[in-house]
Amino acid sequence: MPTETVIAIQGLTNRFGKTIVHENLSLDVRRGEVLGVVGASGSGKSVLLRSIVGLMTPSAGQITLLGTDVLGASAADRAAAGARTGVMFQDGALFSALTVRENVEAPMRERLKVDPVTRRALADLRIAMVGLPATAGDLYPAALSGGMRKRAGLARALSLDPEILFLDEPTAGLDPISASAFDTLLISLRDALGLTVFLVTHDLDTLQATCDRIAVLADRRVLVTGTMAEMRDVADPWVHAYFHGPRAHAALAAAEG
Amino acid sequence: MAADTSREAPLALAGPVTLGTLDETGARLRRAKADVAVDLSAVTALDTAGAWLLASSGRAFGGGDAAQTLLLRTVQDALPAPAKAPRRKMRYRAGDGLASVGMAVGRLLAATGESLGFLGLVMARLSGLLLRPRRLRLTALVHHMQEVGLNAVPIVALMGFLIGVVLAFQGAAQLRQFGAEVFVVDLIAVSILRELGILLTAIIVAGRSASTFTAAIGSMKMREEIDAIRVLGLDPIALLVLPRFLALVIVLPILGFVASLSGLFGGGLMAWIELGITPSQFRTQMLADVSAAQALVGLVKAPVFAAIIALVGCHQGFQVKGDAESLGLRTSRAVVIAIFLVIVMDALFSVFFAVWGI
Numbered sequence: 001m002p003t004e005t006v007i008a009i010q011g012l013t014n015r016f017g018k019t020i021v022h023e024n025l026s027l028d029v030r031r032g033e034v035l036g037v038v039g040a041s042g043s044g045k046s047v048l049l050r051s052i053v054g055l056m057t058p059s060a061g062q063i064t065l066l067g068t069d070v071l072g073a074s075a076a077d078r079a080a081a082g083a084r085t086g087v088m089f090q091d092g093a094l095f096s097a098l099t100v101r102e103n104v105e106a107p108m109r110e111r112l113k114v115d116p117v118t119r120r121a122l123a124d125l126r127i128a129m130v131g132l133p134a135t136a137g138d139l140y141p142a143a144l145s146g147g148m149r150k151r152a153g154l155a156r157a158l159s160l161d162p163e164i165l166f167l168d169e170p171t172a173g174l175d176p177i178s179a180s181a182f183d184t185l186l187i188s189l190r191d192a193l194g195l196t197v198f199l200v201t202h203d204l205d206t207l208q209a210t211c212d213r214i215a216v217l218a219d220r221r222v223l224v225t226g227t228m229a230e231m232r233d234v235a236d237p238w239v240h241a242y243f244h245g246p247r248a249h250a251a252l253a254a255a256e257g
Numbered sequence: 258m259a260a261d262t263s264r265e266a267p268l269a270l271a272g273p274v275t276l277g278t279l280d281e282t283g284a285r286l287r288r289a290k291a292d293v294a295v296d297l298s299a300v301t302a303l304d305t306a307g308a309w310l311l312a313s314s315g316r317a318f319g320g321g322d323a324a325q326t327l328l329l330r331t332v333q334d335a336l337p338a339p340a341k342a343p344r345r346k347m348r349y350r351a352g353d354g355l356a357s358v359g360m361a362v363g364r365l366l367a368a369t370g371e372s373l374g375f376l377g378l379v380m381a382r383l384s385g386l387l388l389r390p391r392r393l394r395l396t397a398l399v400h401h402m403q404e405v406g407l408n409a410v411p412i413v414a415l416m417g418f419l420i421g422v423v424l425a426f427q428g429a430a431q432l433r434q435f436g437a438e439v440f441v442v443d444l445i446a447v448s449i450l451r452e453l454g455i456l457l458t459a460i461i462v463a464g465r466s467a468s469t470f471t472a473a474i475g476s477m478k479m480r481e482e483i484d485a486i487r488v489l490g491l492d493p494i495a496l497l498v499l500p501r502f503l504a505l506v507i508v509l510p511i512l513g514f515v516a517s518l519s520g521l522f523g524g525g526l527m528a529w530i531e532l533g534i535t536p537s538q539f540r541t542q543m544l545a546d547v548s549a550a551q552a553l554v555g556l557v558k559a560p561v562f563a564a565i566i567a568l569v570g571c572h573q574g575f576q577v578k579g580d581a582e583s584l585g586l587r588t589s590r591a592v593v594i595a596i597f598l599v600i601v602m603d604a605l606f607s608v609f610f611a612v613w614g615i
Contacts, residue, residue: 096579118279
């Protein structure tokens with residue numbers, strides 16, 4: 001199958017005052033892959049994600065999302081491209097005034113013409129697909145645990161059947177069992193829904209378990225991309241330390257064991 | 258048609274089976290017999306909504322490609338048991354109205370009790386501070402004095418000036434009918450010094466600062482900062498409430514004074530323009546008729562208003578729960594309660610001073 005590029009970033013530069021976060025950064029994401037983005041704290045992973053989904057305007061560069069030039073397109077075109085993507089924020093970013101079901105229904109309510117009964121059924125289906133119990137639909141976000149909030153956030157991100165899913169630290173703050181359950185969930189959803197996943201994470205286990213390709217952000221650009229195995233052979237000291245540290249070995253051992 | 262249903266030709270779907278075609282596909286499925294299988298070999302696109310429709314019809318499938326089959330299976334596995342929509346029966350029974358009145362009264366009493374408890378807590382901490390004045394957070398105090406005091410001077414002065422102008426204008430129109438124009442000075446001086454200067458300042462500060470206090474403390478509560486303060490063995494009252502409380506108690510009389518002065522200035526200016534009362538005439542008339550007690554009666558109320566505004570603002574901040582909506586609710590409630598209590602307190606002061614004969 002020819003691999004189509006769904007996100008193309010060229011020459012991206014992000015500057016906050018005198019601080020340069022990205023300089024001439026380029027990155028391609030191919031359809032159907034799970035791309036893990038790693039980097040030291042402050043290396044601009046979240047800024048990159050926010051630039052792609054249009055939450056902030058970069059200082060320079062070009063971002064093509066599903067064939068739409070995000071920076072040059074009209075607001076309507078950008079919104080149309082946005083409807084084909086889903087974003088899960090770090091803590092779910094659920095609307096606290098709505099129940100979980102209403103949260104999942106919200107994008108459908110705003111974007112699609114679906115009758116309320118079908119909408120409710122589809123929301124319940126998504127809630128079940130992300131592994132939440134049926135009773136969770138009636139709860140408010142304040143009543144959910146951290147792991148449930150993340151799953152609910154994922155259900156909302158999936159509610160428009162996106163082609164690309166952006167995940168910001170999806171397993172941060174989860175216990176190891178929930179985290180690996182999340183990894184499994186991600187893979188099964190990717191296979192079933194044909195998703196492309198842009199995954200910002202620090203979790204080596206998640207990288208090992210889910211990612212087809214890994215992009216390392218350092219020195220204001222994408223230092224290197226490649227599979228987990230290729231990452232171990234990179235000579236750069238930071239990358240070497242990252243993928244050869246004690247935690248990396250533990251993750252590798254767990255994956256091989 | 259055919260006698261043997263298992264032999265019956267499967268229902269062949271074609272084209273996209275997605276959210277957009279949900280109605281047509283649903284209609285086709287409904288027309289077919291319940292046990293007819295579905296053939297997916299001509300389906301070009303299948304999304305979650307389409308898969309949901311197929312899976313919830315409970316039929317057998319065949320012919321889909323690998324991805325479609327996987328999606329269908331995932332949806333089938335996740336399909337929640339058809340839940341009956343819970344229908345709550347809302348029946349009105351005799352006594353419901355009475356019960357809700359009772360609950361409202363109960364809540365009001367509980368809220369009053371809580372507020373009194375908070376007042377007591379703050380007073381206790383304040384007296385502790387009097388014993389050990391070095392514990393006062395001086396930096397925070399000065400910061401809040403600048404925020405609620407200095408930064409409010411322009412708006413308060415402008416408000417006072419305009420009130421003075423309006424009073425002079427209206428008073429002149431009425432008093433001219435009796436040829437008693439010169440008494441506009443008494444009207445302006447008494448009403449601004451005694452009542453309006455301080456009351457309107459308190460209302461502006463309530464809108465400005467009570468909401469700020471609630472929002473600041475409330476968002477700290479939402480982000481567990483208050484809990485962090487407690488865990489560190491520090492006292493959130495001493496750290497957050499006392500500087501705000503003291504700052505407001507110190508600056509509100511000053512703000513009231515500023516408002517009164519600019520009110521007199523505005524009134525005097527208008528009296529000069531409108532009635533030809535020169536500034537020196539204004540001064541002589543005011544000093545002859547209006548005693549200093551009038552100004553003191555006004556200023557003495559300011560610290561009490563300040564205490565009300567600060568306590569209500571901070572208390573509402575501590576009542577914020579986890580969600581964003583409660584922050585907004587508490588902020589608006591803080592302003593409403595603070596202004597209401599300020600006006601009630603002003604009325605009580607009036608009664609008190611009237612009985613006293615001041």
